[in-house]
Every structure is written in structure tokens, then in C-alpha cells.
Amino acid sequence: MSQLVLDKLRERFGATILETHSDHGDDTAVVDPGQWKVICTFLREDPALDFDMPVDLCGVDYPSRGATGRMEVVMHLYSVSRKHRIRLKARVGDEDMDGAEIESVTSIWPGMNWLEREVWDMSGVRFRGHPDLRRILMYPEFEGHPLQRTYPADRTQPLVEYRTEEEAGLPLHKIEPFGPDEGMPFGRLGPHPRTDRD
Amino acid sequence: MGDVNRSLTLEGSEHGFATTKVDALLGWARKYSLFAYPFVTACCGMEFMALTSPRFDLARFGAEAPRFSPRQSDLLWVVGTISQRQAPVLKRIYEQMMDPKYVMAFGTCASSGGFYDNYTTVPGIDKVIPTDVYIPGCPPRPEAVMDGLMLLQDKIARNERRPGVVKPRFDPVHEVDALVKLRRSATDPREVVPALKAEEARALGRGGSK
Numbered sequence: 001m002s003q004l005v006l007d008k009l010r011e012r013f014g015a016t017i018l019e020t021h022s023d024h025g026d027d028t029a030v031v032d033p034g035q036w037k038v039i040c041t042f043l044r045e046d047p048a049l050d051f052d053m054p055v056d057l058c059g060v061d062y063p064s065r066g067a068t069g070r071m072e073v074v075m076h077l078y079s080v081s082r083k084h085r086i087r088l089k090a091r092v093g094d095e096d097m098d099g100a101e102i103e104s105v106t107s108i109w110p111g112m113n114w115l116e117r118e119v120w121d122m123s124g125v126r127f128r129g130h131p132d133l134r135r136i137l138m139y140p141e142f143e144g145h146p147l148q149r150t151y152p153a154d155r156t157q158p159l160v161e162y163r164t165e166e167e168a169g170l171p172l173h174k175i176e177p178f179g180p181d182e183g184m185p186f187g188r189l190g191p192h193p194r195t196d197r198d
Numbered sequence: 199m200g201d202v203n204r205s206l207t208l209e210g211s212e213h214g215f216a217t218t219k220v221d222a223l224l225g226w227a228r229k230y231s232l233f234a235y236p237f238v239t240a241c242c243g244m245e246f247m248a249l250t251s252p253r254f255d256l257a258r259f260g261a262e263a264p265r266f267s268p269r270q271s272d273l274l275w276v277v278g279t280i281s282q283r284q285a286p287v288l289k290r291i292y293e294q295m296m297d298p299k300y301v302m303a304f305g306t307c308a309s310s311g312g313f314y315d316n317y318t319t320v321p322g323i324d325k326v327i328p329t330d331v332y333i334p335g336c337p338p339r340p341e342a343v344m345d346g347l348m349l350l351q352d353k354i355a356r357n358e359r360r361p362g363v364v365k366p367r368f369d370p371v372h373e374v375d376a377l378v379k380l381r382r383s384a385t386d387p388r389e390v391v392p393a394l395k396a397e398e399a400r401a402l403g404r405g406g407s408k
Contacts, residue, residue, distance in 0.1 A: 138318070139283045146317045156317055160285040162325040 002027050002084035005049055012042060026087060033073075033090040037103035043077060043086070044108050051077040051086070054105075057115035059123025061149045067094045071125055071148075073102055097124055097148065104130040122147040221357055228272070228298065229351040230260035235271035237291060240278025242305040245337035254340045259347050268294040273350075274327075279307040280320045292327040300350060303332045304343065309363075312336065324361070332363045 006020045006027050016039070018030045031039055043051040055076040063070055069091025078085040093100030104127035106113045116127045117136040124145035127133055135142065139159060144151050238246055249256060256262040265271040268291045280288055292301065303323055306312040309332040311321035323329055330353060333346040346364040353362060 151317070153316070156282065158282055158285065158320070158325075160289050160326050163328075168324065168328065 002086055005043075005084060005086050008046070008049065009039070009042075013039060026085075028087040028089060030089045030091070033069075033092045033102050036073075036090050037105055037108070039088070040075075040105045040108050043088075048082070049079065050081050051079045053078040053080055054109040054111050054115070055085070057112060057119055059119045059125050059147065061123060061147065063095070063149050065091070069093065070095060071097065071100050071123055073119065073125055075105075092125060100124060101126045101128055103128050104133075106130055121145065124148055222355070225355040225357055229354040232259070232261040232273040232300070232347075232350075233263050233265045233271045234261055234273045234275055235266070235268050235291070235295070236264055236275045236277060237288060238275070238277040239280060239284060240305075240307060242278045242307070242337040245340065245343075246275065246277045246304065249340040249343050254344065256344075256347075259344070259351065261347060268292075269296060271295060272299050274299065274301045275304055276301065276308040276323050276329075277304040279312065279314060280323055280326075281318050282320060283318075285320050285326050288323065289326050298354075300330045300354070301327055302346060302350065303329050305338055306334050306336045309334055328359075329361055330359070332361065334364065338364070 003022065006022070006029060009029055009031075010017050010020065013031075013035065016032045016035045018032060020027070020029045022028070043049050055078050057073070057075050060072040060074055061070065062072060071091070071093045073090045073092060075088040076085065077088065090102060092102055102125060104112070104116055106116065106127075107129070113131070114136055116130055117132070117134060119125050120127060120130075120133055121135040121137050122145060134140070138146070141159065142157055144155075236246060248254065250262065250264075261273065268274070272295070274292060274295060276288065292299070301323070303309040307314065307319070308323050309329075311319050315321075320326060331346045331350045333343055335342050338346075342364050346362075349362045349364060353359070
């Protein structure tokens, strides 16, 4: 659909665009994280592209990728005037999330402010130049970033100390008819067989 | 309750007769004047709105008056998922309420965390505050909630503070073979097989008597 956007990106930035693909009308460009802000500025300011609407930003963790960029920052953009959209990806960080940093684009799209805070909160990607990089969903006392796949699925960090069974005078595991294993079991099963394959 | 007993027991009374009666009277009065504080956090709230509408008429139980200050209320409705971030707020609301106070866990999430088995959800409000009645359901039907409310009233009348759980009622799925089936052909099979008609009437009769 927006092959034009990919063509213009490749023409302008060359090897900085690491790979591109199109699927069912969705076009994706994987770009060099170092050129993130330059590319975003181009997408916003080129009159033929005119991406004026930041749709979404998220982080996707691929621990098995190792040093080649474990955390993928995915940005979706749409142009209201040109009616085309694009998905940008940048791979940052090594196995231990060292170097998981990328330039903030809040100066281009102010609406990216909270989205970048969410990606920092959930995935642990630092945004250089962000005006106020705090957690947005979790509480400040929370340690770690829960959507990193190395975060233990059954680890909780309660703010209020749980009542003890002596204090309550009754068992506090899930009582009848709720079984002790009530709930989704994905927290107990270990790595996901399909998504961990990368 | 203990303080009330002491203050109302007559000096020199050896039978304890008056105390028991005052307890019963207080319980009777309390169970019909539950001032509710709705702590509504999630989708169960929609069902809670249905419950408090005239159709289900919570005024029958004397529990229809909402009080949006915890200091004026005796019944805390915890309606919906409680996240770890909300847990201190819930606890503080509970601590601000005057004794005697009661807590209803409305829905599976408030009761046990529901299917949220993760880093962000409190696995049941009883981990944070004492809970009187658990109402399972996702969300529970208003009938189930009224069951729970009557259970709470019964507990108040008996001055019983152990927790209670609303049990599920008859589920027609268990007798699905006896119920009428979806007609899949243009010809009504009930006309082709006369026995089906009698079976359907029997099944519907059973459904109606329930």
C-alpha cells in the first residue's frame, strides 16, 4: 500500500534501513537505532510522507537474539492527509539489556510522551532526551520491567503486606469453590514453546 | 460488637438474657440498614449498576443507599479487579470505615484475582482486608449478588464473622441433553419425529419449573 514510503526511505537513508518487508498491505522497515530520530524527523517533515499521527509504540523482547538487539522497539505511524501507514522497528540492547537506549521522538510527536514512558516501564528501554521518563503503569517502588521475558512470571511486588493466616484466622489460599491453581497457568509453565523460538 | 455487649449488659445480670436480646435486636436493625460504599474498579461495575437499578430493587434489602464517604458507610462493595497499585487505597478506605463494617467481594477477580495470575493483580482482596462474603462470577448475575447480600444479612443477624461464599445455582448445561436443540434443517424435525415434540415439551416443562 505504501511502497512509496519504503522506496523513499531506502533512497534517502540507504544502508541505515536494515531490512524492509510488506505483508497484507502492511509495510515494515527495520532501521538502525542510531538513526531513529533522523528517520522519524524525515517521516514527519517530508511533504510526500507527512506522518502526522503516532499510532502506537511498544517493545517486543526476543531474548534469544542476544547481542544483535534483544529488545525490538516497534512504532506505528499513520498519515491522515496521505492515508498511508508504516511500521518502524529498531533493535536495541544485548542479553542483559545493556545499551537498550534510543533517541526520544517526543519533540516530533508530543503524543509519544506517554507511549515512551510505557515502553520504559514495561520493557526497560531508555529514551534519551525524554522530558519526564518515569514509570506510567507500575508504581515507583516496582523493580524490574515486567514485559521483559526474563522477569519471573510469578513474581509479585505487593505494596501492602499481605495478611497472615494467623491474623485472618482462616486459610488465605483461594477458598472453595476457587481452587488453589485457579487462574491462567501461563505463569507456571516456563518458556512459551512458540514465541521463544524467535 | 464486644464493646456494645459490655455497655448494654445490666450490672448484676447473671442470666445474660438481656444481652442476647439486644444483640439480636442490633443485628436485625443493622442487616436492614446497610449503607454501601461502592469501590468499583472494573467491568463488574456494569453489573453492579444493573443491580442497583430499580429492576432488581436493592431497597428491598435496605442496602440501596450509596454513601461516597467511607466514614458514613458500613458495607464496602469491592467490585472488580484490584491491582497492586490500588491495594493501599483499598486498605485505607477500609480502615476509614466505622465499626461494624462488612466487605463484599463482588466477582471472581475481587474474590481470588480471577484469571489475572500475574505481577500486577492482588490475588483476592482477602489478602489485604477481611472479607465477609465472596460472590463468584465473571461478572456475577444480580441474582447471585442478592444471594450474597441475603447471606450477609443472615451473618449480621447471627453476629457471625466467618466468610461465606455464594454457591452456584442450577446450571442448565448439565442437563443439555434434555433441552431443545437448534433446528438446523428447513424441515422442522419435530414434525418429522413426533417423539421430539413430546421430549421438547417435557424439557421445557422442567426448565419452567426451575
